Amino acid sequence: MPTCRHCYGVYKRDQFIHGNGPRAQVCVRCGVEKGLVSEEEVASFYTPSVANARFSALARRWSPLMWLSIIWVSWIVFLKDVKPWGLYTLIVLGLFTLIVPVYMLLVSSKHMAAMARLTPDYERPKGH
Ligand SMILES: [Zn+2]
Missing domain, CATH: 1.10.287 (Helix Hairpins)
Incomplete structure (x- = not known):
């Protein structure tokens, strides 16, 4: 399973955003927190609720x-x-x-x- 390069969390492949450069190897939570993707773009994001x-x-x-x-x-x-x-x-x-x-x-x-x-x-x- 891949590792997020921001939080070093190890998640399943579907918990990562897609893309190159700054978006490579970034989990959905870090992607949303750092503004790389919006919550609506990442279907696998667990909202706080x-x-x-x-x-x-x-x-x-x-x-x-x-x-x-x-x-x-x-x-x-x-x-x-x-x-x-x-x-x-x-x-x-x-x-x-x-x-x-x-x-x-x-x-x-x-x-x-x-x-x-x-x-x-x-x-x-x-x-x-
Ligand atoms: Zn992360």
């Missing part, structure tokens, strides 16, 4: 695991030695631990659809 939407989709995708680990840690710290609630909450927590991977598997296609919707359309021109 698209980037934020992708980030929140990722956060939604992985938040069940984060909550599960937080609840496990708080159970170990606070509830482990409390009788009888330590045992009851352990059973509930065990059930949730079994359910969460199944739930994440079921919503994975929804997440992939959201990410596909939030990926800018780009058709590679002939010869690139």
Whole structure:
């Protein structure tokens, strides 16, 4: 994968602008920031709103695991030695631990659809 000569970022070929001279080996973000191309010219540019939407989709995708680990840690710290609630909450927590991977598997296609919707359309021109 090529390297941008301004930010030294390594991206896929479709994340680079086309042209010679000052436009050679420049990624779309640097191209837009340095005024070499406009946002409308580069179809593969992730606008800040698209980037934020992708980030929140990722956060939604992985938040069940984060909550599960937080609840496990708080159970170990606070509830482990409390009788009888330590045992009851352990059973509930065990059930949730079994359910969460199944739930994440079921919503994975929804997440992939959201990410596909939030990926800018780009058709590679002939010869690139
Ligand atoms: Zn760059």
